[in-house]
Amino acid sequence: MSASETSRLGAFRIEVRDFIRDKLPDDIRETVRSGRLGTAGETQRWQKILHEKGWVAPSWPVELGGVDWTPMQRNIFEEECALADCPPLDPMGLSMIGPLIIARGSQAQKDFYLPRILASEEKWCQGYSEPGSGSDLASLQTRAVADGDDYVVNGTKIWTSGTHAADRIFCLVRTDPDVKKQEGISLLLIDLKTPGISIRPIIGLNEMHFFNQIFFDDVRVPIANRVGEENRGWTYAKEVLGDERLQLSRTGENKRLLRQLKTIAAQEDHGGEKLADQDWFRRKLRRAEVRLKALDYTKLRFLQRAEAGEAIGPEVSMLKLQGSELIQELDEMLLEAVGHYGLPYDKSWMLIPRSELNESPIGSDYAGMLSANRFRHKGYTIAGGSSEVQRTIISKRVLGL
Amino acid sequence: MDFSLDDDLIMIRDGVSRFITDNYGFEARRELIDSDDGFSRNNWRRFAELGWLGAALPEEAGGIGMGPRASMVIMGELGKGLVVEPYLATVILGGELIARYGSQAQRDEILPQIAAGEIMLTLAHAEPGARYDLHGIATKAAPSGDGYVINGAKGMVLNAAGADRIIIPARTSGDRSDKSGISLFLVNGDAPGLSRHDYKTYDGGRASELELTDVAVSDADLIGALDQGHDALEEIMDHGLAALCAEAVGVMEVLFEATLEYLKTRKQFGRAIGEFQALQHRMSDMYMSLENARSMAFAATIALEGDDPDHRREEVAMAKVQINESAHLIGRQGAQMHGAIAITDELAAGHYYKRLSAIEALFGNSEHHLGRLADMG
Structure with missing residues (x-):
């Protein structure tokens, strides 16, 4: 790394630091500083401020609303945010499903979902783990069976964080039970208002409601909401x-x-x-x-x-x-x-x-x-x-x- | 912080690596450590011809001027071969001290000879009973004519038997534990009044206890300013520590790779022992610990390149704490996973374990450096 590179990174660090000092609302800063649990609303407010600056999605391509930061710059950004008591960004939309849609989603999915994630208008949660599938995630059993233009989804997901405040869930579901377990999994985008979905709160050791179990009972999900090809969901989830x-x-x-x-x-x-x-x-x-x-x-x-x-x-x-x-x-x-x-x-x-x-x-x-x-x-x-x-x-x- | 190596450094590294592979096999090394000198003067001449002895030293003094990074890559490769030739003592503890604090005359006389492999040095950094405290110096240098007369004792002096010059820190004022009042003197290895008790160390090295009785030196033999030697001593020991950390990384790399290979080939209960998860996870821990050691050893070298002594002291002490932790884990577990053969003299792996143990104890153990760090802030 050259001396000019070093001083460029130094200048970037100062730019980030100044921005946070000027723009992070005092009440949110105080929440994080004091060690309290931030609310979804606080995270959303901060993300909207970052979005206005164009900094909310460092890992996305520039043309889709990302930033052309190098890995080092991104690291500096994350570190300065943490040290200045910024609330952590909600990774579910920005870091998990957003990049997956960018990599593998249809044009219609990109046009519809990405702007909503960027603007923090919609909150996502992740439906991967199941009661019987923890570390052995690929053994998941939630079934999606094609029926006309829809999949009919039955099963349950657990440890979904923030589901109670979320609008949508991205789920790994089994679409083929007869092949090697990793090869029969698809990735679906599901609106949490769809009939047949119910949620059970799970209270943590700190008495806070953070996790949930979510049940799917004949939930109809349009096949158009599948990301990429059928039975390729496991690969996609890993590569992102x-x-x-x-x-x-x-x-x-x-x-x-x-x-x-x-x-x-x-x-x-x-x-x-x-x-x-x-x-x-x-x-x-x-x-x-x-x-x-x-x-x-x-x-x-x-x-x-x-x-x-x-x-x-x-x-x-x-x-x-x-x-x-x-x-x-x-x-x-x-x-x-x-x-x-x-x-x-x-x-x-x-x-x-x-x-x-x-x-x-x-x-x-x-x-x-x-x-x-x-x-x-x-x-x-x-x-x-x-x-x-x-x-x-x-x-x-x-x-x- | 730049953790990369430029092409010149990579060339040096590959050159040392080739030499070790071609000339420094386990049996060849065994013969060296059992020889009278405990190392090979022939190898030392080759080191000089290949440019390694002057690589880190300043250009105007006959070196190549590549700085601490050159010492880092050389020490790393020497570590891989468990090399016993006195690079650390001569080039780092001696050469760096003269290069940084020596008078023009001392630099002109000594540094080109180091680079040419014509002279060996060492630093008597410790005294019996002072343990790791650099300022624990009772050896006294009293003014006498146009010089000084030194009386006292030094311990654990690395490679003193082969050293043409020995740097002796001695007290020119103050009491035993004072940081001020320490001065550094160049003493000839065969100076009248200097007696040595030479011994082997368990890792194949050589060291000596020294007695100094009315050893006479002149004013010209003083290195740096009178009474101000402590900071210089500390700085040079930081160079020594960073070099030792780099060596440890090389030692650990070889032991780690040998252990990994063993896990893949040794069969018990009808399968390679590397198929057992208890060993797999332990290897993962060793792998991570080795990466951490690499990072911290490199960071210590980077701190030597800077000009902030507080930062240097802190980074180097932290690096030694990390190196010791990694050396402890990889040394012990590397031997453990080799099984009984590792506790014999026959297998190389056990000798890497021994060198790692020695490195843990040299130039300050973990508690010593944690104590320094706790005092720093």
Whole structure:
């Protein structure tokens, strides 16, 4: 990387930083900073602001509303957003189904869905996992049988996040039960208002409603809503990951947690001294920092390879695996930092600003939220290919074992 | 931060790699470590002819001026062959110190000789009882005539037996643990009053304990400013650490590849042991740990290229913590997965494990560097 390249990236970082400082609404910033769970409405407001700037869909082609950023620029954007307490963008439309429609959708699907995703007018959710199909996703059983111009869909999907606030779901369904399991799967776009769909909320360990189970009972979906060819859905779902996977390391989020940990450690008393002044804690903090730095540099090496035109293979799994495990390690250190004042919990603290609560939460104003985020983040090493699945990908596809 | 290598560096790397493959087999190395010198002077001349000894050193001093990245790629390849010739001691600890802090006369005299392979150096960075603290120096240099007289002891001095010049940090003022008051002196390997107790180390290396009794040096033998040697010592040890980290990556690469190959060929219970998931996942962890080590070792070298000492100290210390963690995992598990043959003297894999263990303990273990990092901020 040349010196001019380095200074160009530096200028870009400042541009992003200035934009966020000027445009991110204070109430949303405060929600994220305080550790509360943002609402779908807050995410939508922020996405609309980014859309106005033309920055909401970094991975899309420019002619379809994307941005012509290099992988390094995109990384800078994601990192600055996380560090400046921006709400994470809803990946379902922008990073998951959007790129899939772009790659494999019909012209009519592109014309109809893409502008709505860009403008955050419609919210999507993902129907992949089923009660019997977790890590072994390809074993999914939800059936779609052609009947005239429609498929008739029966079955159930689980762990669909945000379905209760979503307009549409993209679903992997079985269209051929008689072939190898990966080869009989199709991808359907389904309007959640279609008759025959019902939703059961699933309450998380932090008492929040995030996940759902969704039931399909003779749901008629136009065949025109299938993406690409029949029985090719599994391949499509895998190929779209593409450079998205480079962004799965959560380095920005990890840096934000580390910063929060340092702030909290400077406030917490421990045996008459601040935690941040104690050698044992500082060593522990430094050890976590080494992990984060190694992850960050490893990601940078990947990004520089990608920029040099090299194809990034399945070894990128290591970023997701290590990034999610590090988040959990930092969560545990955060809870350790507040000691038993991590225990008091009321879910309203996650939703309502402290100033608007009738009663003050117990302990410091940050302690109450730490456990809720920790229990939410536990899903990071399970969703999107569990850590065990990632290790298997590395051993089989990278190491050839 | 640029993690790429230019064509010149790749050429050097491939050259070292070829040399190791052609000349540094397991049996050839075994003969070297059992020889009187503990390394080959013939190899050393070849290193000089091939331009490796001067690659990192400044051009005006007979080097090629390629800087720390050259040392990084050379050390990485030397690591792959478990090379015992004293590149680290001579070129990094000695050469970099003279190049950065030596007087014009010292630079003119010594650096071209290093590049030409005519002289070997080492740095007596530690004292018995001081463990890893660079400022733990009780050795005293007292003014005498137009020079100094040095008295004291040094420990774990790498490759001292073959060194023509030994750099001795000594106290010219202050108390044993003060950072100020340390001065660095060039002492001849055969100086009267200098006695050595040479020994082997378990990884095939050589080191010495030194006793200095009224060893006389002149003013011209002082390196850098009087009493101000600590920062120079720390900087050079950061160069040494970065080089050691680069070497460790090479050692780990070979052990990792050998283990992977073994998992694919060794059969038990009727199948290759690499088919067992318990071993597969462990290999994945080792793979990730090796990538992290590569990233951090490279970052340490990049920090040497910059001019921010605080940043350099932090990056290098973090790199050593990472390297130690990776070396621990890959060394232990690499040996474990080879089974009983790995704990014999017969198999190369065990010797890579030994070198990794030695690297963990050299120039500061993890707790030492975490403690430094905790103190930094």
